[in-house]
Amino acid sequence: MTPAARVAAAIGVLDDCLSGTPVEKALLRWSRGSRFAGSKDRAAVRDHVFDGWRRRRSAAHDGGRDTGRGILIGLLRQQGVDLDTLFTGQGHAPAPLDPDEKAGRGDTPTAATRVDLPDWLWDRFQADLGPEAETAALALRDRAPVFLRVNPRRGSGAAALRALAEDGIEAVAHPLVEGALRVVRGARAVSRGRAYAEGLVELQDAASQAAMARLPLRDGQSLLDFCAGGGGKALALAARARLDVTAHDISAARMRDIPPRADRAGVRISVAPHLDDQRADLVLLDAPCSGSGTWRRDPDGKWRLTPDRLAELARLQAELIDRAARHVAPGGSLAYATCSVLAEENAAQVAAFLARAPGWALRDKMQWLPGADGDGFFLARFDRSG
């Protein structure tokens, strides 16, 4: 495919997204109908689509229309690309720009348009994050860096860097937390490489790594990961100490990869689709949330979240905190985490739990905002006194 044909394909996929199809599904649909596209074409179309969808509002403004074509014109304009070389109308290229598209919209975008958030979310960001709201929102408009976690059970950071380099993957130590690497080149090859296959590295965002590194652990302790999903956090904790780890999730299917991942990492994790009244020294609740700290990876989230859905998530989080707390052994700890930056899911949950649950003390609270250091993440740790 020519660069112009890739742009035309991305315009079609974005139109599908605008009609309500989730971005991954829209890309899959295009991909299935485009057997002629090679892997480089697919990667390029995917990048255009994700770059455009993250900046849906500002790009549509700069491109003059809230259509796939408008978004792509605005995006490429923001990227400083010469539009006349792509919008030629020749072959599979999109049609040349009309006079309105050439002129672009003359009016000044609203602040919410400029930072690419729906109006109500921009209000929330400002209320919750104050002077940091704009930096956080702007970070969500760009591609996320790719981070790896070095698994000390399998080798050192230097050994991981060597193994990655053998596969043409360049990474550098990331200062946020020991053992974090930022991939500089070859990110798409990581999961096919030796370092990954041998469990030397796992894909994990740096803020998640930093949060897990803050939790105090001792050999011999028991850990219950109450919302384990694919087990990313449980694996990070199990790599740090000799723990008795149990992974639980409402969805057994989501936990399917935990046994092979644990084998690869050289740690033991028991998977428990159902829990009895067992207790653990540390219960981790990595709760279902809006994902607002990770919207650069999942831009659908910011365009589809509604105030009602957020309130529903907050109710579920409060319920899960109470349920997870019942599994904490006397003298043990509850760690509550989200990948959200919204106070309703973070600080408000902490305050409400402390108010309704005597016998618990807040020992640690930390928020990471999306940016060069990683995604947005939140962690609070409570100790149980009784």
Ligand SMILES: C[S@@+](CC[C@H](N)C(=O)[O-])C[C@H]1O[C@@H](n2cnc3c(N)ncnc32)[C@H](O)[C@@H]1O
């Ligand atoms: C943020 S994800 C967890 C990610 C995971 N900890 C990781 O590091 O990969 C939240 C998880 O909560 C699970 N979940 C939702 N409701 C639940 C419930 N009532 N009980 C247990 N798990 C639940 C979801 O299936 C989802 O896997």
